[in-house]
Amino acid sequence: MNIEQARFNMIEQQIRTWEVLDQSVLSLLAVVKREDFVPAAYRSMAFMDLEVPLKDGGSRGRVMLQPKVEARLLQELAPAKHEKVLEIGAGSGYMAALLAHKAQRVLSLEIDEELARFAAENLKRAGVMNAEVRLADGSKAVPAEGPFDAIVASGSVATVPQHLLNQLKVGGRFCGIVGEEPIMRAVIVTRTGEREFRTVEIFDTLAPRLLGFEEPPKFRF
Structure with missing residues (x-):
């Protein structure tokens, strides 16, 4: 496989066509080597329009999201x-690597010990x-380093956890x-005041549920 051609095709055919037009994001995707973050057994999938398994079973947060979804989230x-x-x-x-190239500091929480070690x-x-990768349950942990x-x-x-929103600075x-399947949406929630938040839906997609985040109770008759 021609790695650089596969990377170029990923960016031009998958990502750019998914309304990722920020040139700084597109350039970054060419610099950060996605294949170096993929488990060896799945390296051939590094540039495919697929979720890449990180552990056997590859669900419940144990996947790399599709490249176009990662890029769109980064752009937004x-x-x-x-x-x-x-x-x-x-x-x-x-x-975390993509974020680190654009931000001052990144703290990434991972509930799975093996994946935390792999990411680090x-x-x-x-x-x-x-x-920094920290072994922690993001559904419960509130890092002392906040607000972010x-x-x-x-x-x-399932829903945006209030404890995470409370970790945001105003702005x-x-x-x-x-x-929930079959309908999920990527959203941006902005903290506009001490107790005020504004939500904007940006695109429809699907993604595995993060470990530790409870499912909503099912309605029963």
Whole structure:
């Protein structure tokens, strides 16, 4: 496989056509080597328009999201060089690496010990020094480093957890995929005041549920 041709095709045929037009994001995708964050057994899938399994079974937060979804979330979150970002679900460390190139500091929480170690090793090998992976349950943990300028969930949640929104600075934003199959939507939630938040739906998609985030109770007669 011609790696650089596959990377070019991913960017031009999958990502750009999915309304990812920010040149800084497109250029970053050419720089951060996605294949270096994929488990060896699945490296041939690095540039495919698919979720890449990170562990056997490959669901419930144990996947890399489709490249176009990762890129679109990054574009919509739009982290800046002076900002501190919290990621829920480190996975392979790839999204943390992308965020780290655009933000001042990234803290990525991962509930799975094996994946936390995998992500940390990948980031170290890639020379990313301003991203930290921490073994923690993002559905419960409230990092002492908050509040944050931006928070991203690298997987889906049924509803946006209030404890995460409370970790935002005023003017900060949360980006994630919200809902239940068959309908989920990526949203941006901006904290506009001490108790005020504005939600904007940005695109429809599907993503595995993040580990630790409870499902809503099912209606029963």
